[in-house]
Amino acid sequence: MTSLYVADDVVTLAKQILGSDTTGHDFYHVARVARNAVRLYREDFPLASPSTLQLIATMGYLHDVVDEKVTATPTTRWHQIMALPTVCRFTPEDQEILRTTITHMSYAANLEHHFELPVPGQYVQDADRLDALGAIGIARAFAYGGAHHHSIYDPTIPVVMSSNRETYRHHEETSINHFYEKLLHLEATMNTTAGKKLAHTRTAYMRAFLDEFMHEWNE
Numbered sequence: 001m002t003s004l005y006v007a008d009d010v011v012t013l014a015k016q017i018l019g020s021d022t023t024g025h026d027f028y029h030v031a032r033v034a035r036n037a038v039r040l041y042r043e044d045f046p047l048a049s050p051s052t053l054q055l056i057a058t059m060g061y062l063h064d065v066v067d068e069k070v071t072a073t074p075t076t077r078w079h080q081i082m083a084l085p086t087v088c089r090f091t092p093e094d095q096e097i098l099r100t101t102i103t104h105m106s107y108a109a110n111l112e113h114h115f116e117l118p119v120p121g122q123y124v125q126d127a128d129r130l131d132a133l134g135a136i137g138i139a140r141a142f143a144y145g146g147a148h149h150h151s152i153y154d155p156t157i158p159v160v161m162s163s164n165r166e167t168y169r170h171h172e173e174t175s176i177n178h179f180y181e182k183l184l185h186l187e188a189t190m191n192t193t194a195g196k197k198l199a200h201t202r203t204a205y206m207r208a209f210l211d212e213f214m215h216e217w218n219e
């Protein structure tokens with residue numbers, strides 16, 4: 001399932017750091033993000049150059065390697081990324097796109113103010129958000145919740161809408177609440193037309209899941 005446009009050194013680092021993750025940020029997540037980001041970009045730019053597609057695929061594979069949820073040593077991870085032969089061969093402009101995109105693409109990084117990503121980065125961000133939606137998004141939310149010792153659902157814990165990173169990361173949480181606090185709102189944050197359309201379908205699927213969940217809970 002590795003993307004046609006990604007080099008072995010990039011895949012090897014992603015596998016090494018994310019291979020054993022069980023919080024929903026595993027190697028197959030980044031492989032899907034790379035593949036979907038390339039697919040969405042090619043829909044909008046059929047004549048895209050191989051170097052742009054390689055940049056997009058590379059950012060897809062590496063976007064979670066430095067994430068605070070996945071590593072306790074982001075600085076070391078950045079050094080590893082910038083030392084990859086593939087990344088060293090990028091133009092300085094592409095290296096800057098990679099650095100800006102990976103630093104600013106997360107949901108938490110955009111809570112206080114919206115950061116406008118470079119265009120290739122917008123496709124990676126959309127692909128990442130799409131992977132938090134639909135059937136895979138549902139599975140990932142419960143995997144993340146389980147790994148962080150959150151309950152599936154608890155009607156005594158209220159939904160909290162966070163406007164900053166601290167509250168977002170550190171309030172009392174259930175996996176079902178996360179749908180109302182974040183996942184159902186992702187559709188409105190998509191950058192690209194193709195991304196918006198897919199997000200709409202996947203969000204509808206999640207709403208149907210939540211309706212059924214609540215129906216069974218109250219039965």
Ligand code: ADP
Binds near residue numbers: 137140174178
């Ligand atoms: P980003 O993808 O922008 O870095 P997150 O790290 O918050 O944002 O989320 C990535 C994935 O982790 C998503 O699939 C999301 O559902 C899951 N996730 C994050 N926080 C929670 C949470 N509190 N409960 C359940 N799932 C979560």
Ligand code: NI
Binds near residue numbers: 025029063064128
């Ligand atoms: Ni991700």
